Amino acid sequence: MTTTTGTAAERAVGASAAGPRDGGIPSGAVTAELPSPRGRLSAAVLEALAAPPPARLPSSLGAAVEEADPYGEDLQLALYVCYELHYRGFAGVSAEWEWDPDLLRLRAGLERVFLAALRRDTLTGTASDSDVPAALEPLLVEPAEGGGVSDFLLREGEWWQMREYIAHRSVYHLKEADPHAWVIPRLDGQAKASLVAVEYDEFGGGRGERVHARLFADLMAGAGLDPSYLRYLDDVPAPIVAGVNLMSLCGLHRALRGALVGHFAAAEISTAPSARKMARALERMGAAPECVLFFTEHIEADAVHEQVMRRDVIGDLLAREPELATDVVFGIRATELLEERLADRLLEAWHRGATSLRRPLDA
Numbered sequence: 399m400t401t402t403t404g405t406a407a408e409r410a411v412g413a414s415a416a417g418p419r420d421g422g423i424p425s426g427a428v429t430a431e432l433p434s435p436r437g438r439l440s441a442a443v444l445e446a447l448a449a450p451p452p453a454r455l456p457s458s459l460g461a462a463v464e465e466a467d468p469y470g471e472d473l474q475l476a477l478y479v480c481y482e483l484h485y486r487g488f489a490g491v492s493a494e495w496e497w498d499p500d501l502l503r504l505r506a507g508l509e510r511v512f513l514a515a516l517r518r519d520t521l522t523g524t525a526s527d528s529d530v531p532a533a534l535e536p537l538l539v540e541p542a543e544g545g546g547v548s549d550f551l552l553r554e555g556e557w558w559q560m561r562e563y564i565a566h567r568s569v570y571h572l573k574e575a576d577p578h579a580w581v582i583p584r585l586d587g588q589a590k591a592s593l594v595a596v597e598y599d600e601f602g603g604g605r606g607e608r609v610h611a612r613l614f615a616d617l618m619a620g621a622g623l624d625p626s627y628l629r630y631l632d633d634v635p636a637p638i639v640a641g642v643n644l645m646s647l648c649g650l651h652r653a654l655r656g657a658l659v660g661h662f663a664a665a666e667i668s669t670a671p672s673a674r675k676m677a678r679a680l681e682r683m684g685a686a687p688e689c690v691l692f693f694t695e696h697i698e699a700d701a702v703h704e705q706v707m708r709r710d711v712i713g714d715l716l717a718r719e720p721e722l723a724t725d726v727v728f729g730i731r732a733t734e735l736l737e738e739r740l741a742d743r744l745l746e747a748w749h750r751g752a753t754s755l756r757r758p759l760d761a
Contacts, residue, residue, distance in 0.1 A: 429489045430628035433479070437472025438462050439508070443479050446501065447491045453500035463507040468515035469739065473508055474639040478569075478631070480505040481646040485573055486627065509647055516644070520731035521724070528723040530716065533660075533730045534708060537667040547741050548675035550748065557683050561621050562754050563744065565630040566638045570645075571614035572627050575600035577642075580649035581658045585711075586718060592710035593659070596666070596703045613692045620686035623759075633755045637740040644732055656722030659715055660729025663707040668737075670701045 432448065435441035439462055446453050466473040482488065483496040495501060521527050551560055575597055582594060602608035615625035624630075631639075648658035677693040716723055747754035 429486050432488045433632045436475045439466060439472045439476040443476045447495055450492055451494045451498045453498050455500055455504055459504060460507060463511060466511060468511045469636060469640055471636045474636040474643060477508045477643045478639050481643060485576060516732045520728055520735055527727055530712060530723050530726050533727045537664060547744050548672045550745060552675045552679040555679060559748050560683060561623060561759055564618060564621055564623060565755060565759060566634050568618060568630050569628060569634055569638060570642045572611050574610045574614065577645035577649040578658060578662050581655050584652050584655040587714055589711045589714040592706050596706055599699050613695060616688040617692040620688040633757055635743060635756055637743045641736040641740060644736060648729060656725030657729035659711055660726035661733045663712055664730045664733040666707050667704040670697050673697045
């Protein structure tokens with residue numbers, strides 16, 4: 399692996415001065431370029447955003463939405479782009495697009511198709527759909543080293559595969575914990591207080607250099623990747639995009655607050671065991687210390703977070719609103735489903751010696 403002089407933070411700051419496409423750390427003032435379309439739906443959204451609002455969307459798009467693959471490249475990119483208008487937006491795209499009625503109407507159709515598929519593939523129509531302890535139980539048992547992505551990278555992964563994994567995760571981790579902030583005003587009492595405590599840690603405990611998105615940018619710089627916000631959106635496939643869309647979907651809809659809490663709990667519970675393996679894998683590969691730091695930061699913090707999420711957030715939420723139990727289970731199962739789809743994509747490609755991305759990374 400090639401080494402460079404200076405710390406990752408110094409390299410990132412220097413790159414940031416050269417412009418967002420030449421590197422840099424995440425910043426609310428930095429916006430990404432619009433990605434390339436992946437089909438009719440994403441093309442229509444991107445073409446609309448390239449012009450000033452209001453939307454000029456084809457009337458025939460409704461049928462295309464209903465016929466689209468709910469987990470496919472086209473629908474997932476179209477949704478991601480619509481959601482990004484609520485985060486940092488895109489370079490050259492008017493901020494007025496965020497609340498354009500016709501674009502929101504199209505987004506609602508995309509959401510209905512995606513949400514229906516997730517519910518079909520995770521809910522059984524039995525009593526287990528509201529059994530939150532049973533849904534959490536498998537996540538609380540650390541799996542033996544086996545066939546997962548972190549196991550593969552620890553046991554036999556190569557540096558190019560690790561860099562691909564980091565590129566996949568960048569479309570979320572450069573805005574880590576942002577989607578979950580939307581649920582804060584929708585909670586009350588201990589659930590709200592405890593979730594805010596977890597988010598406080600995710601956002602660096604009041605220290606900008608410790609914000610987890612910043613640590614991930616340092617990780618990317620240390621791995622020789624461009625840490626610009628959404629730099630790799632064009633390169634990553636639908637499975638990772640769908641995982642981020644799940645968070646945005648649940649975050650933006652008050653009716654899905656229970657699902658977002660379930661998702662957040664599932665993510666926090668499963669992070670620490672995976673982070674331990676990733677740190678060891680990076681050490682085995684001789685990665686820079688800033689690469690390892692991102693994962694070691696999560697090992698201890700998320701071991702505490704999982705208990706807070708389980709007992710104080712979910713426990714208090716369901717004590718107040720027991721009718722949300724099915725939504726919490728849905729959030730847990732949907733998270734697992736999309737993570738499994740991503741793992742299948744990565745491992746199938748890597749076992750063939752092929753890239754798991756839509757195009758290989760530059761050396």
